[in-house]
Amino acid sequence: MPELPEVETLKRKLAKILIDKKISQVKILSDKSFHGDSQQILDVPMTNVWRRAKIIGFDFANQLTLVTHLKMTGQLIYVDEKIRLGGGHPSSDWIRNLPSSHTRIEYLFEDGGHLFFNDQRKFGWMKLINFNEIDQLFEHVAPDIIDDRIDTNYLKERLSRTTRPIKLAIMDNSILAGVGNIYACDSLNLAKISPTRPAKSLNFTEIERLTQAMKTIVFQAIKLGGTTFDGKYVQVDGLAGGYQDKLRVYGLEGNKCPNCQHPIEKIRLGGRGTYYCPNCQK
DNA sequence: CTTCTTGTTACTGA
DNA sequence: ATCAGTAACAAGAA
Numbered sequence: 371m372p373e374l375p376e377v378e379t380l381k382r383k384l385a386k387i388l389i390d391k392k393i394s395q396v397k398i399l400s401d402k403s404f405h406g407d408s409q410q411i412l413d414v415p416m417t418n419v420w421r422r423a424k425i426i427g428f429d430f431a432n433q434l435t436l437v438t439h440l441k442m443t444g445q446l447i448y449v450d451e452k453i454r455l456g457g458g459h460p461s462s463d464w465i466r467n468l469p470s471s472h473t474r475i476e477y478l479f480e481d482g483g484h485l486f487f488n489d490q491r492k493f494g495w496m497k498l499i500n501f502n503e504i505d506q507l508f509e510h511v512a513p514d515i516i517d518d519r520i521d522t523n524y525l526k527e528r529l530s531r532t533t534r535p536i537k538l539a540i541m542d543n544s545i546l547a548g549v550g551n552i553y554a555c556d557s558l559n560l561a562k563i564s565p566t567r568p569a570k571s572l573n574f575t576e577i578e579r580l581t582q583a584m585k586t587i588v589f590q591a592i593k594l595g596g597t598t599f600d601g602k603y604v605q606v607d608g609l610a611g612g613y614q615d616k617l618r619v620y621g622l623e624g625n626k627c628p629n630c631q632h633p634i635e636k637i638r639l640g641g642r643g644t645y646y647c648p649n650c651q652k
Numbered sequence: 653c654t655t656c657t658t659g660t661t662a663c664t665g666a
Numbered sequence: 667a668t669c670a671g672t673a674a675c676a677a678g679a680a
Contacts, residue, residue, distance in 0.1 A: 371658065371659075372659095373659095402676095424659080424660095439659085439660085440659095441658080441659055441660075441675095442657085442658045442659065443658090443676095443677090443678095489676095490676085490677065490678070491657095491658085491675090491676050491677055491678080492675085492676050492677075493658080493659070493660085493675065493676065493677095494659095532669080532670090533669095533670090534669090534670070534671095538670095541659090543659090543660080550658090550659070551658075551659085600657095600679095640671080640672090641658090641671090641672070641673095642657090642658070642659095643657080643658090
């Protein structure tokens with residue numbers, strides 16, 4: 371599931387590859403995955419690639435932006451002309467065979483490169499909007515966890531107002547953006563705080579620990595290129611990320627807690643799988 | 653066959 | 667009015 375680190379990893383690579391290029395053709399293979407008139411961005415130079423929360427935006431010279439949310443199973447994979455023609459040394463061979471049955475949109479660039487939007491579950495989307503419509507996308511979205519505006523004082527203020535379990539609160543985009551299930555579980559383990567604690571019951575020191583833990587975990591995951599779990603998220607070149615080898619508790623039911631060696635347990639919180647250590651996470 | 657999976661939003665109920 | 671809980675979305679795995 372792409373969260374902030376996965377989306378940031380994709381954005382950095384796509385910015386390097388795509389800025390200044392022009393799209394020559396858009397093939398929409400699933401109508402519900404694309405919103406807008408794709409003809410409007412043909413032969414227009416791409417000027418910038420950005421990320422905010424879990425959304426990536428591709429800006430074009432004609433004041434249009436292609437925004438995308440990958441939801442749980444979206445992938446963005448770029449294959450250059452050399453690899454497509456059977457040459458080069460692709461780091462993962464299967465990308466030569468795209469499009470696949472899960473490819474929803476295919477972008478052909480003027481230099482022969484191809485960008486594939488794959489999405490098994492079709493929850494993800496790509497949408498063409500005007501520059502002046504970008505702000506309203508984030509109207510109800512708080513700053514990213516890696517933004518300096520998310521600090522202990524801010525979170526103390528926001529969290530003291532709700533009795534919801536702390537894990538649900540830190541996954542709430544209107545409080546802070548970019549922390550999904552994987553990094554919420556791992557951050558709470560690093561901070562030694564139980565995911566079920568009412569948010570308002572955390573004292574200043576605990577919130578400070580949790581804030582630091584979330585930033586540490588998210589920065590580490592970005593550095594490692596994100597988490598590849600069930601093979602759903604992959605990098606732009608089709609390769610896995612690196613954080614799955616560093617996971618503390620997520621998906622590790624029965625394994626030993628990295629803090630205290632007690633077996634990790636799985637519970638259900640807000641209808642979502644939640645992994646934690648009942649011994650050291652208080 | 654049924655059940656489970658998930659990020660986000662829309663809806664329902666308190 | 668505001669907050670909390672949950673169904674819905676889609677497609678595949680178990």
